[in-house]
Amino acid sequence: EAGVVQSPRYKIIEKKQPVAFWCNPISGHNTLYWYLQNLGQGPELLIRYENEEAVDDSQLPKDRFSAERLKGVDSTLKIQPAELGDSAVYLCASSLLRTSNEQFFGPGTRLTVL
Amino acid sequence: QKEVEQDPGPLSVPEGAIVSLNCTYSNSAFQYFMWYRQYSRKGPELLMYTYSSGNKEDGRFTAQVDKSSKYISLFIRDSQPSDSATYLCAVSLNNNDMRFGAGTRLTVKP
Numbered sequence: 001e002a003g004v005v006q007s008p009r010y011k012i013i014e015k016k017q018p019v020a021f022w023c024n025p026i027s028g029h030n031t032l033y034w035y036l037q038n039l040g041q042g043p044e045l046l047i048r049y050e051n052e053e054a055v056d057d058s059q060l061p062k063d064r065f066s067a068e069r070l071k072g073v074d075s076t077l078k079i080q081p082a083e084l085g086d087s088a089v090y091l092c093a094s095s096l097l098r099t100s101n102e103q104f105f106g107p108g109t110r111l112t113v114l
Numbered sequence: 115q116k117e118v119e120q121d122p123g124p125l126s127v128p129e130g131a132i133v134s135l136n137c138t139y140s141n142s143a144f145q146y147f148m149w150y151r152q153y154s155r156k157g158p159e160l161l162m163y164t165y166s167s168g169n170k171e172d173g174r175f176t177a178q179v180d181k182s183s184k185y186i187s188l189f190i191r192d193s194q195p196s197d198s199a200t201y202l203c204a205v206s207l208n209n210n211d212m213r214f215g216a217g218t219r220l221t222v223k224p
Contacts, residue, residue, distance in 0.1 A: 004157070031210065040122060042202050042214025043158065056211070091157050095210065101146055103212070106158030 002026070004106035006092050012112045018080035021109045025073070025094030031105060032069060034077050035091040041090055043105075049075065079111075088112045115140055119171050119201055120215030133190040137203035137215045143172065144213075145177050146206040151187045152201045152217065162188065188213075193222045 005024040012018050025032050030051050035043035046065065047057040051072035061069065064083070069075040079086055089110050093103040120137045127133055135149075146165055150158035162177040164170045164186075169179045180188040184201055203215040 041216050042118075042120075042204070045211070045215070048210070093157070101148065101163050101206070101210075102160045103210075105159065107155065107157050 001030070004092055004094055004104055006088075006106035006107055006109055009107060010110050010112075012114065013082055014114050015084055016081040017080065019056070019082050019111060020078045021090050021111075022091075023092030023106060024035075025075070025076045025092070026096075026104055029094035029096050029104070030072070030073055030077050030097045031097065033065060033093040034075070035093065035105075037089040037091055039088070046077070081112075082113045084113050087111055116143060117213045118203060118205055118215040119182055121218055124219040124221065126221045126223060127193055129193060129222055131195060131197060131222070132187075133193050133220060133222075134151050135188040135190075135201050135203070135220070137186045137217050139186070139205045139213075139216050141205075141207075142181070142184060142213055143207055144171070144205040145208070146184050148204040148206070148212065149175075149186075150202040150214075151199045154203060158200050158202055167175070191222075195222050195224050220224075 032049040037043045047060045049069045066106040067077045091106040091108045093105045095103045118139045151161045152158040164211040167181045174191045192221040198221045200217040200219045202217045204212040206212045
């Protein structure tokens, strides 16, 4: 069974440029998460989806970040414009059930903003 | 105060040693306790999950929760070089809103 797929794996952009990350969760997983992981820190939740609905986006900086999950499968996270402080790893995770204690993580997209 | 505090290490031990990794948390309402392992350039993977106070064993790994002290531990027996990774503790109120510790980087030397 394929795991969570993320692309690109690495992205280098200049500040003020837009950037987008894509995530394909494990087939059949209704819940999808986007996390931000800074160097030397644990993941921090940005947004959680139940199917197409964003049920928790309280930590998403909405002035520059946006996300969508069309058709309740793939998801895209966008930053526009990117700032130097956005350099981090962006992790996508999925779980089968809303109440599942096991989240399956993708390898992440490592973003560097110059 | 952070919700979950974890000693970032790094921790270096010889092969075969017993490793002890620890976290404290601030909110006594947390009910679920997890340990994730993260290899370099990979996403975290669930290692252990516990709900109640006490011990839970899985092979060489033992997770321990002390709710009265708000303290969680992971013990690794007979550590192997393949155990070299960053170990993240996580706590949750209702099973899907995890709060992670900063992670402890472990190196097991052959």
